[in-house]
Amino acid sequence: MNESATNETSRTRAPRGQVTDIYRALRDRICLLRYPPGMLLGEHELAEEFTVSRTPVRQALQRLEYDGLTETRNGVGTMVTGVDPNAFRDIYAFRLRLSEMMGEFPAEDEAPHALSTILLLQDRLAALKGQRDMEAFWQLNHELHHATNRLIANLALRETHERYYFQASRIWYSVIEAFFEEQLADLASELSEIAGALRAGDIRAVGYIQRNHIAFGLHRVASARTTG
Amino acid sequence: MNESATNETSRTRAPRGQVTDIYRALRDRICLLRYPPGMLLGEHELAEEFTVSRTPVRQALQRLEYDGLTETRNGVGTMVTGVDPNAFRDIYAFRLRLSEMMGEFPAEDEAPHALSTILLLQDRLAALKGQRDMEAFWQLNHELHHATNRLIANLALRETHERYYFQASRIWYSVIEAFFEEQLADLASELSEIAGALRAGDIRAVGYIQRNHIAFGLHRVASARTTG
């Protein structure tokens, strides 16, 4: 379903080379925690998997490092960065502000398309109940993010919104397992609220809804750290 | 003065290889408009200049492309991206918001250091009067940016603030020549105001001052487009 030619995040024309595909694949694996923090990735190993030389793999890894998702050290390898509590706090605080900002740059004409996407996601979420399929759940979140991201008319804000979504999702999924049912219900209500806002054409409301649910997730994580 | 080991913008440990040096050199040239938009950069040519192979140059160029400063096309070359009016508007609007946000994450303990830097910059600016030295002026702006950037306690905001500073400066310098004297005076008062704010320990004020002067510059550009 998620082929390569879909949505582009930035202005950069799809550098339709394979490096973007590799980059996305690795990024998703990191965000899904299939590559947990601290894991060591070998260039040769990845090159073999993607049936390419080390060169494109290295490019993808460099982009990941530039994103702050990995850290490459000479003679050692490329390892997935850990979840620094300070960075965690900063990223979430920043994301709250970004979501609040969304309404200041509304892309009104994208609302209908977003609404239809949301409705689809609602169906798919309903089909997910009781399955505890983390990957499918993440895919839903991912597509929700993309739908809301397109509601932002400001390119710079859109880029930044996307950038820190991935940073945050990686951290978030490290603690979500304990709250899977809660998060499922939370996503359901978020979808419902966003659908309502979109029907009213109120993109600012979408931003605030998103902000609130980010805060809810943040609260769950915080309470998990104190209790656990 | 600006050696390689100085301030790092992100969490990435200085990949103190040569690629970072090349990246910074090219980035500065682009922002200074020594490499004007549309200019074609050859990998081999740059490799010769920096006395390295094409490989590190390619890495630097890829980071520039990821930053949106260049665009590489197969069989053609790497060209400096043009100043899209829409992107221009978006970036400036976003920067205004970012500056307003600065005060919400103040790094109080950095204020003294920033103040001493500002005082130095004031002296250097005074020595610049009447010379029309664009490069020195840019260097001043650059160091001012760094000083204020360090006042941000939130890592994500700091990264983003830096990211779009470079994007904006590149656009800005394409029109500054017509207002050089004005900008000089404007920078003088900005430094003065920021010094006052820092003496009061009011970092939020620093953000607002910065926001206002960004808006002033924006206004100059806008009026230049209408009149010119």
Add this chain to the structure above:
DNA sequence: TGCAGCTATGATGTGCGCAACGATAATGAG
């Protein structure tokens, strides 16, 4: 037995050569 130093091994960093791609200019037909 414990520790220091060395060596072997495998990782990334770098340089280089070939292939694929795009643009341009020369060329021939109409």
Add this chain to the structure above:
DNA sequence: CTCATTATCGTTGCGCACATCATAGCTGCA
């Protein structure tokens, strides 16, 4: 003379081989 076609050139994309670095394990000595 104009336009379409093609050949040629230059550039980036990719793969591979070597250099450099960090680490683990072994060996020799105290």
